[in-house]
Amino acid sequence: MENQVLLRVEAIDKQYGGEPVLTDIAFDIEAGEIVGIIGPNGAGKTTLLEVLAGILAAETSDVQWRGRPLPPSRRREAIFYLPDGVRPYQDQPVTRVLSFFAGAYRRSLDEITAAVKVVGLKPVLHKRVRSLSKGYGRRLLLALGLLTPQPVLLMDEPFDGFDLRQVRDILQVLRHEAAKGRTLVLAIHQLPDAERVCDRFILLADGRVRGVGTLGHLRARTGNPNGNLEDIFLALT
Amino acid sequence: MRSHETFRLEGAPLAPLLAKELEEILAGRALWTMLLLMCPLIGYSFFQAVSLYGEASAAGLQSPAMTSSLSPLDGVLVPTFGASYVAVTLLFPFVAIRALGQEKESGALLLLIQLPYRSSTLITAKLVAVLAAWVLSIIPAVSALAVWRMLGGHLSAPETLNLLFGHLLYGLLIGAIALFAASVSESAATAAIVTLAFTIGSWVLDFTVAGHPGVFEWVARLSLTQVLRTFEQGFVG
Numbered sequence: 001m002e003n004q005v006l007l008r009v010e011a012i013d014k015q016y017g018g019e020p021v022l023t024d025i026a027f028d029i030e031a032g033e034i035v036g037i038i039g040p041n042g043a044g045k046t047t048l049l050e051v052l053a054g055i056l057a058a059e060t061s062d063v064q065w066r067g068r069p070l071p072p073s074r075r076r077e078a079i080f081y082l083p084d085g086v087r088p089y090q091d092q093p094v095t096r097v098l099s100f101f102a103g104a105y106r107r108s109l110d111e112i113t114a115a116v117k118v119v120g121l122k123p124v125l126h127k128r129v130r131s132l133s134k135g136y137g138r139r140l141l142l143a144l145g146l147l148t149p150q151p152v153l154l155m156d157e158p159f160d161g162f163d164l165r166q167v168r169d170i171l172q173v174l175r176h177e178a179a180k181g182r183t184l185v186l187a188i189h190q191l192p193d194a195e196r197v198c199d200r201f202i203l204l205a206d207g208r209v210r211g212v213g214t215l216g217h218l219r220a221r222t223g224n225p226n227g228n229l230e231d232i233f234l235a236l237t
Numbered sequence: 238m239r240s241h242e243t244f245r246l247e248g249a250p251l252a253p254l255l256a257k258e259l260e261e262i263l264a265g266r267a268l269w270t271m272l273l274l275m276c277p278l279i280g281y282s283f284f285q286a287v288s289l290y291g292e293a294s295a296a297g298l299q300s301p302a303m304t305s306s307l308s309p310l311d312g313v314l315v316p317t318f319g320a321s322y323v324a325v326t327l328l329f330p331f332v333a334i335r336a337l338g339q340e341k342e343s344g345a346l347l348l349l350i351q352l353p354y355r356s357s358t359l360i361t362a363k364l365v366a367v368l369a370a371w372v373l374s375i376i377p378a379v380s381a382l383a384v385w386r387m388l389g390g391h392l393s394a395p396e397t398l399n400l401l402f403g404h405l406l407y408g409l410l411i412g413a414i415a416l417f418a419a420s421v422s423e424s425a426a427t428a429a430i431v432t433l434a435f436t437i438g439s440w441v442l443d444f445t446v447a448g449h450p451g452v453f454e455w456v457a458r459l460s461l462t463q464v465l466r467t468f469e470q471g472f473v474g
Binding site for chain 2: 055077086087101170
């Protein structure tokens with residue numbers, strides 16, 4: 001795995017109505033890795049992803065791309081963000097939604113077919129988006145993410161709505177995507193799933209980063225050599 | 238292997254975006270409900286206008302002075318398009334709001350703003366979709382003009398085009414107000430209320446203060462109806 005730092009977050013601060021939601025967030029993202037932003041509901045994971053993607057304005061948003069400043073207006077050149085709980089264009093069939101995204105990014109039919117096959121969307125291609133189950137709706141979002149060319153893909157709760165078998169299938173998709181060189185940043189609150197897929201973790205609680213590193217690094221930091229991610233998270237937060 | 242270079246946001250094809258916007262607005266029930274209501278409304282207005290104009294013409298046979306004041310523009314075209322004006326004022330906002338409101342409510346807007354299109358391009362595409370919806374909405378009135386010609390009625394091309402242009406501007410104005418309302422409101426319902434407050438408020442201005450001297454006359458000129466009235470008078474103001 002390459003150790004090149006692609007994305008460096010030096011300072012992100014965000015407030016809502018004077019209340020701090022994110023405070024002094026700082027971490028690095030290396031090329032080709034899968035990073036998990038771990039935290040309970042309300043920790044600020046979604047807010048962090050939206051600020052990182054340049055969708056949400058923040059009081060401070062100091063982000064660098066390969067050593068150069070990356071202002072919010074240019075974040076979409078490097079980052080694509082897949083939000084949680086989104087059902088795009090519900091009156092359209094799945095094929096039309098995929099065609100729109102593929103067309104915008106000039107993707108070929110082969111690339112669309114590959115994305116459909118990888119996420120298992122073939123059974124529902126001609127269904128309207130509003131009639132998809134939660135799992136297939138999330139597969140559609142994942143397919144859209146696979147069609148985008150940005151080197152970093154942010155995903156908010158990528159396993160929400162999947163059963164155990166489906167989670168394993170999606171894990172393989174994400175690992176395959178990372179093996180092709182894409183960098184994935186996943187906001188996850190299900191710690192067992194995060195432990196299975198992520199190379200490194202950013203532990204977030206109450207809007208602050210409480211720990212950054214691999215599972216081994218975090219175990220050493222907490223003096224718990226056999227602890228799972230849940231134990232480590234509780235110890236650090 | 239995937240490149241770690243950023244994606245250059247240049248030359249994204251417009252066709253997929255325009256196709257998506259048109260499909261979204263055509264898939265909405267609001268447009269077809271509006272057309273369903275407009276057809277009998279415009280048909281009845283046209284029938285009444287032709288009937289009254291016929292009676293006035295018959296009476297004019299006895300009075301050449303009266304005949305010279307008869308005009309198909311005032312007698313047939315303006316009343317027929319008047320029904321279209323009422324429908325556009327009350328129903329077109331619901332059609333135009335869909336162009337943005339649906340994406341806001343479903344969360345698809347978070348995906349759309351990340352695509353390789355400038356904000357101005359996205360807004361223009363939505364206005365094009367609103368324009369296309371207006372063109373569909375004017376078909377019943379234009380059909381009535383065709384029937385008028387088949388009945389042997391006179392149509393002055395400059396006057397007719399001027400009237401159509403006035404209604405086009407009015408429709409686009411309503412559409413633009415609706416899009417603005419959709420962008421600042423949290424829901425489509427709120428956006429509809431905001432837009433109707435503009436349009437119906439404009440009617441109230443027209444009814445209550447038009448014709449009064451002084452500051453009331455200036456206020457009355459702000460009415461949206463006054464904008465259209467200029468084009469109904471047979472000359473470009």
